[in-house]
Amino acid sequence: MLKEKYAAEIAAIFAKYPPERKKSATMPLLSLAQKEYGYCSDEAIREVADLVGSSPTDVKGVVGFYTMYYEKPVGKVVIDVCDDLPCALKGADGFLSMCERRLGIKAGETTPDGKVTLNAVMCLAACDHAPLAQVNGEYAYDLDEAKFDELIEKSK
Amino acid sequence: MDKHVLLRDEDIPNIHQLDVYTQNDGYAAWKKALTSMKGEEVLNVVKDSGLRGRGGAGFPTGLKWSFIPKDIFPKYVTVNCDESEPGTFKDHQLIRSNPHQVIEGTALCCYAIGSNLAYIYCRGEFSEPGKALQKALDEAYAAGLLGKNILGTGYNLDIQLHFGAGAYICGEESALLESLEGNRGQPRLKPPFPAVVGLYGKPTVINNVETLANVPPIILNGPAWYKQWGTERSPGVKLFSVSGHVKKPDNYELPLGKYTIQDLLDMAGGSSTGRPIKAVLPAGSSSPIIPAANFGTKMDYEAMAGIGSVLGSCSFIFMDESVNMVWAARKMIRFFKHESCGKCTPCREGTYWALSIYDKLLSGVGTMEDVNLLADVNKQIIGKCFCPLGEFATSSMTFTLKHFKKDYEDFIAQKMGGSKEFMAELNRDHHAHTLAH
Numbered sequence: 001m002l003k004e005k006y007a008a009e010i011a012a013i014f015a016k017y018p019p020e021r022k023k024s025a026t027m028p029l030l031s032l033a034q035k036e037y038g039y040c041s042d043e044a045i046r047e048v049a050d051l052v053g054s055s056p057t058d059v060k061g062v063v064g065f066y067t068m069y070y071e072k073p074v075g076k077v078v079i080d081v082c083d084d085l086p087c088a089l090k091g092a093d094g095f096l097s098m099c100e101r102r103l104g105i106k107a108g109e110t111t112p113d114g115k116v117t118l119n120a121v122m123c124l125a126a127c128d129h130a131p132l133a134q135v136n137g138e139y140a141y142d143l144d145e146a147k148f149d150e151l152i153e154k155s156k
Numbered sequence: 157m158d159k160h161v162l163l164r165d166e167d168i169p170n171i172h173q174l175d176v177y178t179q180n181d182g183y184a185a186w187k188k189a190l191t192s193m194k195g196e197e198v199l200n201v202v203k204d205s206g207l208r209g210r211g212g213a214g215f216p217t218g219l220k221w222s223f224i225p226k227d228i229f230p231k232y233v234t235v236n237c238d239e240s241e242p243g244t245f246k247d248h249q250l251i252r253s254n255p256h257q258v259i260e261g262t263a264l265c266c267y268a269i270g271s272n273l274a275y276i277y278c279r280g281e282f283s284e285p286g287k288a289l290q291k292a293l294d295e296a297y298a299a300g301l302l303g304k305n306i307l308g309t310g311y312n313l314d315i316q317l318h319f320g321a322g323a324y325i326c327g328e329e330s331a332l333l334e335s336l337e338g339n340r341g342q343p344r345l346k347p348p349f350p351a352v353v354g355l356y357g358k359p360t361v362i363n364n365v366e367t368l369a370n371v372p373p374i375i376l377n378g379p380a381w382y383k384q385w386g387t388e389r390s391p392g393v394k395l396f397s398v399s400g401h402v403k404k405p406d407n408y409e410l411p412l413g414k415y416t417i418q419d420l421l422d423m424a425g426g427s428s429t430g431r432p433i434k435a436v437l438p439a440g441s442s443s444p445i446i447p448a449a450n451f452g453t454k455m456d457y458e459a460m461a462g463i464g465s466v467l468g469s470c471s472f473i474f475m476d477e478s479v480n481m482v483w484a485a486r487k488m489i490r491f492f493k494h495e496s497c498g499k500c501t502p503c504r505e506g507t508y509w510a511l512s513i514y515d516k517l518l519s520g521v522g523t524m525e526d527v528n529l530l531a532d533v534n535k536q537i538i539g540k541c542f543c544p545l546g547e548f549a550t551s552s553m554t555f556t557l558k559h560f561k562k563d564y565e566d567f568i569a570q571k572m573g574g575s576k577e578f579m580a581e582l583n584r585d586h587h588a589h590t591l592a593h
């Protein structure tokens with residue numbers, strides 16, 4: 001249960017908002033739950049709903065709306081590669097095809113051993129360093145084949 | 157300009173640290189305001205400076221602040237750090253490398269309107285630069301610059317960091333408020349405007365990160381100092397994010413109205429491919445494209461409007477002549493289709509149908525009849541939605557067609573669609589989209 005395991009973190013999250021506005025904590029609590037369970041499972045959603053005083057349906061609606069909440073398990077390493085226009089002008093589509101070949105999966109999939117998820121994502125606001133990715137939320141800039149191999153090696 | 161006003165991290169190493177920031181005039185404006193100015197005076201200085209919102213709309217900042225009713229409490233300030241427009245990465249640099257200036261500007265805004273609580277809404281993908289911002293907030297609290305009874309003046313102020321979780325629409329101010337209240341980020345109908353009914357139904361100022369970073373030097377040095385840069389109607393300095401086919405993609409801080417688009421291209425080292433530059437999107441994917449023939453235009457709000465485009469957030473995406481605009485427009489439409497919040501049918505369905513038409517073109521089975529249908533789709537979107545997202549989507553179609561119709565004709569006549577690369581791109585989009593939500 002999040003409530004017991006993360007009591008201090010949860011209290012700190014609620015402290016950011018007026019006491020009568022518990023619902024504002026929905027998103028940070030979902031992020032916390034996702035960190036614990038790996039994705040926004042039905043159990044995680046029920047726990048967050050219980051904490052903020054919403055219905056699980058409402059919380060599930062929030063989960064479905066935002067791209068960074070996962071509705072199913074993902075790999076230990078999540079690689080988000082931007083293929084929006086500024087990155088594409090710098091070869092992001094070719095780079096993504098290379099990532100797919102290297103990992104033997106398509107964008108949106110997880111390797112069979114459950115280790116790596118590859119996603120194609122919208123703009124990551126670092127277009128001066130295209131092609132780029134985020135690896136578990138950390139930026140990786142000016143990527144090419146060699147740097148991608150390095151990233152994979154490092155994250156193992 | 158010899159020294160930066162905003163990108164001070166490029167002149168002063170480690171200015172992200174509180175001690176370095178304070179050694180370089182940091183929080184001097186905050187102390188000046190708290191100890192010798194009334195909130196209204198701060199507001200008037202910002203008004204006199206002529207500062208306009210840097211998030212894209214260019215609305216006068218001081219005027220926006222003055223819309224906050226005096227007799228309704230509490231009031232809130234929310235800082236829009238949901239930077240998600242393809243081609244824009246200026247706020248990213250500010251919060252990562254000069255976070256205290258953003259915090260100080262936020263504090264001054266709160267003081268000006270009489271607010272005791274501000275939220276900085278960071279896009280979820282900014283968890284890494286967001287750490288730098290949180291660290292700076294912690295330092296400011298520890299130094300007594302934020303919190304209770306600041307500098308013994310009796311003024312209390314909390315600034316909290318709130319992360320989104322991936323949704324472009326949350327950069328729209330009313331969607332941002334919905335998201336901050338724990339809901340799906342879908343825009344509200346306006347009026348009422350947030351200045352009267354904003355966060356938790358209370359008066360709220362929403363400003364972009366860069367806008368607020370301008371405030372501390374303005375309070376410290378005065379409106380006349382700030383007006384030494386820019387034009388009469390577009391005073392001051394502005395950050396320009398430059399990306400695409402240039403040798404030195406980066407953020408450039410420049411006075412408004414002094415330089416032309418060609419000057420900016422030259423500063424960024426010119427074309428990186430050896431091929432001539434064909435066109436630029438001056439404010440990311442949502443802006444009307446500008447052909448190279450118009451690169452002599454000065455970069456201020458009025459001059460850019462004069463050539464049928466916008467200055468907006470100043471995210472210049474340069475494209476060389478190898479780029480066919482059918483492909484480029486499809487990339488932009490794909491973005492807006494993905495980011496449409498689904499609330500208004502014309503936007504949700506319109507972007508879906510527009511993308512379907514472009515997919516048909518890219519896969520090699522489209523005709524000019526399909527291209528002509530785009531105008532019809534646009535007509536069904538424009539002026540029919542709560543927020544501008546749908547309209548943004550139409551500009552990539554309307555203006556690539558207006559300036560580069562030949563690209564569409566060539567694309568079809570020369571049977572460019574259906575190539576191996578295009579099919580790989582289309583298959584990936586459709587596959588990834590089915591798997592994701």
